[in-house]
Amino acid sequence: MGLISDMVIRDVDVTVWNLHLRHGLIEWEKEQMERLMEGLQNVFFEEGEDLWRWKWSRNGDYTVKSMYKELSRETI
Known part of the structure; x- marks a missing residue:
């Protein structure tokens, strides 16, 4: 856990996220992480x-x- 400001690097037009995960992702989690x-x-x-x-x-x-x-x- 942490602050958002600890997990994001902001450049002029680019935001890079580093979510500091506690463990590696298993296969099905990788697709969710990409989304x-x-x-x-x-x-x-x-x-x-x-x-x-x-x-x-x-x-x-x-x-x-x-x-x-x-x-x-949403249901239409």
């Missing part, structure tokens, strides 16, 4: 105060309606 790393490629952090936002509503606030709408969209 995780692909998803993390587009994650960028900004200096400043943390802010919680609900990405499925325009104003960033959670509503049951926005959750229902998102869940309904």
